[in-house]
Amino acid sequence: MGEVIVITSGKGGVGKTTTTANVGMGLAMLGKKVVMIDTDIGLRNLDVVLGLENRIVYNLVDVVEGKCRLKQALIKHKKFPDLCLLPSAQTRDKDAVNPEQMVALVEELREEYDYVLLDCPAGIEQGFKNAVAGADRALVVTTPEVSAIRDADRIVGLLEAGEMKKIDLVINRLRMDMVKRGDMLKVEDVCDILSIHLIGVVPDDEQIVVATNNGEPLVGGSSLAGQAYYNICKRILGEEVPFMDLEGKKGLMAKFLDLFKK
Amino acid sequence: MTKEVIIKSNKYGMELILDDKLPFPELLDIIRDRFQESGNFFKNAKMAVSFKGRSLTGEEELSIVDAIMENSPIQIVSIMDLAGVQEERMKERLDAFQESQGGSVAQKSSARGTGSASRQSGAGQKTQGQSGSGRKAEAVPGQQANFQNGFYKGNLRSGQVLECPESVTLIGDVNPGARIESAGNVVILGALKGTACAGSGGDNSCFIFALDMQPIQLQIGEYIAKSPDREKESRHLFKREKAAPAAYNPQIAVARRGTIYIEPMTKGCLDNL
Amino acid sequence: MKLLDLFRKKGSGDVAKDRLKFILVSDRSNCSPELMEMIKNDIIEVISKYMDIDPQGLDIQITETESEGGNGTVPALFANIPIKDLKHNRGTR
Numbered sequence: 001m002g003e004v005i006v007i008t009s010g011k012g013g014v015g016k017t018t019t020t021a022n023v024g025m026g027l028a029m030l031g032k033k034v035v036m037i038d039t040d041i042g043l044r045n046l047d048v049v050l051g052l053e054n055r056i057v058y059n060l061v062d063v064v065e066g067k068c069r070l071k072q073a074l075i076k077h078k079k080f081p082d083l084c085l086l087p088s089a090q091t092r093d094k095d096a097v098n099p100e101q102m103v104a105l106v107e108e109l110r111e112e113y114d115y116v117l118l119d120c121p122a123g124i125e126q127g128f129k130n131a132v133a134g135a136d137r138a139l140v141v142t143t144p145e146v147s148a149i150r151d152a153d154r155i156v157g158l159l160e161a162g163e164m165k166k167i168d169l170v171i172n173r174l175r176m177d178m179v180k181r182g183d184m185l186k187v188e189d190v191c192d193i194l195s196i197h198l199i200g201v202v203p204d205d206e207q208i209v210v211a212t213n214n215g216e217p218l219v220g221g222s223s224l225a226g227q228a229y230y231n232i233c234k235r236i237l238g239e240e241v242p243f244m245d246l247e248g249k250k251g252l253m254a255k256f257l258d259l260f261k262k
Numbered sequence: 263m264t265k266e267v268i269i270k271s272n273k274y275g276m277e278l279i280l281d282d283k284l285p286f287p288e289l290l291d292i293i294r295d296r297f298q299e300s301g302n303f304f305k306n307a308k309m310a311v312s313f314k315g316r317s318l319t320g321e322e323e324l325s326i327v328d329a330i331m332e333n334s335p336i337q338i339v340s341i342m343d344l345a346g347v348q349e350e351r352m353k354e355r356l357d358a359f360q361e362s363q364g365g366s367v368a369q370k371s372s373a374r375g376t377g378s379a380s381r382q383s384g385a386g387q388k389t390q391g392q393s394g395s396g397r398k399a400e401a402v403p404g405q406q407a408n409f410q411n412g413f414y415k416g417n418l419r420s421g422q423v424l425e426c427p428e429s430v431t432l433i434g435d436v437n438p439g440a441r442i443e444s445a446g447n448v449v450i451l452g453a454l455k456g457t458a459c460a461g462s463g464g465d466n467s468c469f470i471f472a473l474d475m476q477p478i479q480l481q482i483g484e485y486i487a488k489s490p491d492r493e494k495e496s497r498h499l500f501k502r503e504k505a506a507p508a509a510y511n512p513q514i515a516v517a518r519r520g521t522i523y524i525e526p527m528t529k530g531c532l533d534n535l
Numbered sequence: 536m537k538l539l540d541l542f543r544k545k546g547s548g549d550v551a552k553d554r555l556k557f558i559l560v561s562d563r564s565n566c567s568p569e570l571m572e573m574i575k576n577d578i579i580e581v582i583s584k585y586m587d588i589d590p591q592g593l594d595i596q597i598t599e600t601e602s603e604g605g606n607g608t609v610p611a612l613f614a615n616i617p618i619k620d621l622k623h624n625r626g627t628r
Contacts, residue, residue, distance in 0.1 A: 066269055091422070146558070183547045184551075186548065
């Protein structure tokens with residue numbers, strides 16, 4: 001019986017889809033059978049981030065409406081055969097699917113997969129309700145910005161009201177240089193304000209953009225963000241992984257420049 | 263995959279495309295199985311149904327409806343006459359029906375005891391509900407104005423779908439995420455960067471033509487081809503060469519021996535069509 | 536650099552934190568700014584009967600405080616009311 005995790009944030013553009021792609025791939029690297037569902041009907045993105053956009057024949061709405069079998073719509077990842085994507089429909093809108101249908105779908109998938117990841121659309125309307133309906137657990141993604149945190153707080157409130165069993169926080173796009181200057185909220189501050197369990201901190205990393213351009217998530221790679229996502233995956237599996245020192249690892253060039261600063 | 267029964271559905275109804283050679287009882291069994299499999303997705307949906315591909319007697323239609331309702335939570339509120347069913351028109355009818363009937367749709371079928379839907383006939387007075395290809399969630403803006411005699415002018419953007427019952431010529435681009443679909447041929451006087459589908463009714467002899475062929479996916483009849491996965495461009499040395507601007511290169515896609523081929527548009531190509 | 540820090544104003548991160556704390560508490564309690572304004576006006580009216588206060592300097596906020604019963608926090612209404620003069624000659628006594 002697999003676990004169903006919804007990745008949500010409230011605010012758009014904080015990295016839900018990137019997080020879903022990286023966590024999904026990371027869990028697959030760790031040997032789990034994973035299926036990712038893009039629930040953002042009308043604005044699908046997860047397929048592009050994963051580089052699978054050219055394989056889509058059927059989508060979530062087709063499955064729900066019985067136009068195809070579930071197996072037909074699942075797209076296997078190029079490198080990890082145990083990683084599947086159920087893409088969303090680009091040409092429909094959110095009310096093409098209702099929460100009961102999502103629950104039925106998720107129940108079917110969890111029979112076979114270890115993890116079902118639901119990439120939630122921004123906002124708190126129908127799409128959010130659909131995504132949250134079948135989930136056991138939520139990853140709330142936020143950035144250290146007032147607007148994102150405020151929305152995250154609202155989401156946490158809604159999830160708690162909906163009796164979500166487990167809610168974890170992912171802080172994305174943290175910039176240590178700005179934190180040091182005092183111009184960005186600290187990790188502790190964000191945790192303090194939202195008061196939910198922190199499962200990972202992902203530093204702002206140019207490599208994310210590069211990875212998205214290439215359609216290849218960077219989890220597990222040598223970049224800081226890639227390591228951070230890998231750690232999140234391990235923590236999802238219940239491993240105790242210490243939070244990494246985001247300042248400690250600097251590029252060669254930065255180290256070189258440091259010599260001159262002193 | 264059974265081809266004997268094909269279920270096409272949308273929000274308002276569904277269409278069963280039935281094999282016309284199979285004996286009726288066998289067909290009925292297949293329908294039962296299919297709805298037992300997939301029926302859970304339509305939880306308590308109220309739908310209209312239409313039949314295609316086989317002529318059925320009134321009695322046969324009713325037994326199919328019974329089979330559907332017994333094996334799934336779907337409630338069939340009416341049977342559509344199939345000829346030329348159009349989604350828009352059907353939706354209108356459904357809305358009108360729901361307005362006039364209020365919440366009595368469920369009542370209507372349960373009150374009948376057998377649970378069967380009534381057949382409402384008469385060419386002008388077909389019933390509510392809809393079926394058909396029904397993918398038109400987002401109509402192309404100004405489709406009416408821009409669409410004339412199989413010519414469409416304008417760009418198709420992500421999420422937009424242009425569906426045509428016959429061959430279509432698009433003057434403009436098909437962007438990634440957009441889809442152009444035709445039962446006949448597709449000619450794009452512009453760039454094809456999205457998905458194109460020719461011969462959507464299953465005709466493998468159709469072609470897709472584009473001035474700039476960079477599709478995400480091509481479908482011709484029953485065949486589907488996806489664009490090749492990009493190779494990692496790690497060789498910086500060669501990058502400059504690759505980036506050289508490609509001249510417009512009109513290409514045509516055809517299906518031959520089970521594969522979709524993309525070829526430059528030459529005179530020889532024309533002879534083969 | 537360190538020396539410069541001394542002269543610098545509060546970092547924007549801290550400002551963000553303070554703002555967020557208040558935003559979220561009022562978000563969570565569903566207290567609209569209009570409601571707060573009404574409460575504020577009523578407080579001014581009542582207190583003014585007994586004391587001379589500075590309506591401009593008055594500041595009220597909903598925030599959280601440790602509950603008296605021990606664990607956890609409870610919402611609390613904080614009012615900061617600058618008193619200009621205590622009017623002993625008026626009032627009920």
